[in-house]
Amino acid sequence: MRRSKATVKGNLKSIADTHIDGQAAALIDNIGDNQVDYRFFIGFKLLLNDRELSAKGVWHDIMLGIQDFLHEFNEKYTGDFMVMNNSEVDRFRKVARFLADKVSRRFKIRPLIKDDFGYLLEHLYGMSGQDYEDYQYHLPRQKNEQDTVIKKYDLIKPTRSLIEQKQRYLIITHGFTESYVTYMALSDIVGELDFPGSEIFYFQQQQFDFPIDTSLNVEIVTNKKALTKVRNKKKELKDLDNHAYESNNETTRGVADALDSVDDLEAELDQTKDAMYKISYVIRVSGKSYDEMKKRADQVLDFYDSLNIKLVRPFGDMLGLHSEFMPASKRYMNDYIQYVTSDFIASLGFGATQALGEREGIYVGYNVDTGRNVFIKPDLAAQGLKGTVTNALSAAFLGSLGGGKSFSNNLLVYYAVLYGAQALILDPKSERTDWAKNLDFMQDDINIVNLTSEEANRGLLDPYIILSNPKDSESLAVDTLTFLTGISSRDAERFPTLRKAIRNVTLDPQPGLLKVITELRREGTPIANNIADHIESFTDYDFAALLFSDGSTRRSIALDRKINIIQIADLVLPDADKTQDEYITAEMLSVAMLMIISTFAIDFIHADRSQFKIVDLDEAWAFLNVAQGKALSMKLIREGRSMNAGVYLVTQNANDLLDEKMKNNIGMKFAFRSTDINEIKNTLTFFGLDAEDESNQHRLRSLDNGECLFQDIWGHVGVLHFDYIFEHLYKAFDTRPPAQITGGE
Known part of the structure; x- marks a missing residue:
């Protein structure tokens, strides 16, 4: 947490430090002063x-x-x-x-x-x-x-340190700290280990909440020497078998099984020409008291016993086994040597771990499998660090309703702002209206722009009003009107007519979308009049007044706070599975407004390049489903990477993001619970995982609320549980409808 504090910048540092102190206190209560790292x-x-x-x-x-x-x-x-x-x-x-x-x-x-x-x-x-x-x-x-x-x-x-040797453990005093340490050696392997599927080093990280040290001393025995040893052992077993036969006794089952194993091993070595490995395997367990050490040692013994591996605690050899853990030290004793093949070495899972996120930064939760805390630095990907698999700052939040997608997105954006970022949030469902009230300690840094159909807001979303560059305004006007009218650029008659009218409006001293209708009327041709009638039919809706102005509006939307939220009342968003041809008029207008605001966000990200910025597009599927909206999103994402800005896409459908250009420009990925098999497969494909693997499908289907499949900028994938810790954040970011209070005395 101390290193996390060092990453905080900006004028909200004192609030961020208070949150970090609170998180540290909560984590110490849950997991203690230290986290186990392997x-x-x-x-x-x-x-x-x-x-x-x-x-x-x-x-x-x-x-x-x-x-x-x-x-x-x-x-x-x-x-x-x-x-x-x-x-x-x-x-x-x-x-x-x-x-x-x-x-x-x-x-x-x-x-x-x-x-x-x-x-x-x-x-x-x-x-x-x-x-x-x-x-x-x-x-x-x-x-x-x-x-x-x-x-x-x-x-x-x-x-x-001071070391006191007992019969089966050591007491080590280091400074003012006293610890009890015991060592266990691998004695016998009494069964086969499945490979893959029994990676001991990996699974013991998940099994135990205390640290375990393991020393594996390996010597290579060449194939020729290994065959000689196996054949000598085979001769010894055959001698035992012959002796039993000559004594009119039956060969014991152990000797018979050993002969079968030796025959199989001899055949394998002779065929593959592989080497064998002479290993000694020692485990070190410690505790603050004898009882704690003994309890932990018993847990380790039971764990290995379930894998058909027997461990022993040698009497009087603790100090010698302790020295075996020293770097470059020699094997202490030869009493517990095992000869194994490469399958056993591989099945240990050497190097296998599950790392998620960073070493410091924003604490967002913990790894469900390992219990390790997960930290995120949203602006790190653009630094081009060695080992990262992406330099994209954008992120995607996927999942069906009720899985925690919006809550987790809100939490990450909020913490990113506390750590020094600036955010622009597009809120088409008006779910963040109470942020300033619920987050009263930073209400001066929250700007909520509520765009209603009131006359005072007329034309605020007109492309010619909301954007400052006339060329950008003209391009956005073309995209908006072609989307609303369904005119394709391949339409040789209608598109040039509309394009000419928009160009004339751009040259007007006071341009506005309503003047496009006037220019088309001035053209006077049947095609121009038809297009004018089509555009005019959209202006009758109440909230369409936001979109169409006569050019006289001069009030712009200010984005000078740390958190800027744009809400549009009365939006009617289409269902995620609807095609563009099925949109009703209100839905067409709603998507067009989302497109305009996302284009407006380009001006936002072109502000101070030294400050990390976030553009949060809630319900992003609404405009990713249309060609114009997807093109605008790609432009926002591409330019954001060079301008130190990340675009956070919150959508229900992973299929919207499977386009290679879109997929390759998204860094962090968060996928929440889904029950639709097609959506599950699309999500796994988006993560680069095997979409047909049933265990992967089950994992995504069985996620609890607040849990998600998370892929960080290093390419690591694991299950992350978002941990809000503070009740005031839960109240502020919870998007569920209030529960009815029932009952009585």
Whole structure:
């Protein structure tokens, strides 16, 4: 939360800080002071074979050996310094770089730095409550011409603690913190692990609400050596079988099963030529008290037992197993070695995790599967960070009615404004009328423009009035009137006539849409009169007065507040599944007004480029269903990306967004519960997931209220539960109708 505060900008910082403090207090009550985070570290033993054998090379190695002996002697008996030969370090660094390049083709990795090693060591020696990102390990060193010198005290400093060894656990005192730690080793694998489907590392993140450390020491056994070991084992089992036969006894079931397994393994190794792996698998569990540690250890034992894996807590070996967790340490004991194939290594799920969102920013909720907090930085995508799969700032909120789509959209926009953004919200259903009252602590920063059919508002949405650039006004007038009249640009007779009339109105000193009718009448041809009659038929509706003016209106809509809400009363929006040909007149006018306001939003995003802006289009499906509306939306989205603005599309139908141009320009995606199978498949396709996978379909269908399938700018997908925390936000953003109060005494 401290890092989140650092991202807040603007004049609402004090309000944002208050909200962050409240969120932090609520989260501490729910999950404690710290959140469990899992990371994977992988180490390789480097072998230097980059030089050809020569007399010079042999002499160099002899000299290095003598120097190493002298250095070790000095370190042990006469000095407090660790000395490393620079040429040897460079050789190892070269091999390490080559290996990292090779591994990075298959895994997303980064090389460890001194801070990583320091954190690992201090964590193992009892440190708790330290944020990984904020940890720093001070390791001064002196680099000379031939070698590098490090003080031994600085090197072992992360291991400062008092360790008391008991029979099956350790008591580690680090500073003023005391922790109880036990170690469990993998003893037997008594059944087959399904692969895929039993990724232990991944599922234990979801299973436990406490941290678990796992050490996996792996040695590769080549196929030839593996076959030799398997065949030797096969001979031992056959000897047991023959001995039982000669003694007139039956072979035990265990020996028979082992023979079958060995035969299968021998055939597999002989056919695939794969290697085997010699592993030791140790788990570390800690607690603040003995009882807590014991309870957690029992949970881990039960979890692994359900996977047909047996763990043991060796008697008197805790300190040795503790040392096995040190980076680059050797295997402590060979009593619990297992020989496994690559299937077992893969089934562990190494590297598998479920990350959502950012490390800091706006707290919006938690990952339903892992319980981890989810933070969002709405303006981050445009920074072009390495690893992101999109640089689009726009977002989509999908789902049927009642799933929490509008509430979650309101919550994210509100917090984005607190963190420094400016928002323009198109509210065609007038659901945000009470925001200024319910959010009274920031009512001076909320501007609600309620466009009614009153005479004072006549012409406010006329393209020639609402836009300042005459060329843009002319283009919007063409789009509006062609949409209302159904005249296509391919109509060789009617379109040029309408286009000419609009051009003449643009040249007028006081242009307005009503003057288009006058220009058509002046033309006097049957086609012009027909178009004029058609346009005039729309002006009879009460709220059409907003759209048509004679050019005398000079009052503009101001968008100078942090939150600007435009509401149009009496709009009649068409159903999402209606085609344009089925729209009634009121619906045509309503969609045309939405198109005009969305075009007006282009002026809004062209304001201060240094400030992140949000254009929130509620009920976006209403104008995404028509060609003009979709074209305007695409223009808004494309220009928004360069102007540091995101367009938030709230729609019921994912099919509106499946056009590749639209899809590729949307960054974050939020999909709420849906029950229609076609809509579910469209949504999964929009997310880039397998639309035919029944588990994916069931997951989307079974989401609870406030839960959504979320895809962040890194491409991660998971189920997010929006957490409003504060009751005043729930009251302000809840769009449900008030419940009837029934009953009595």
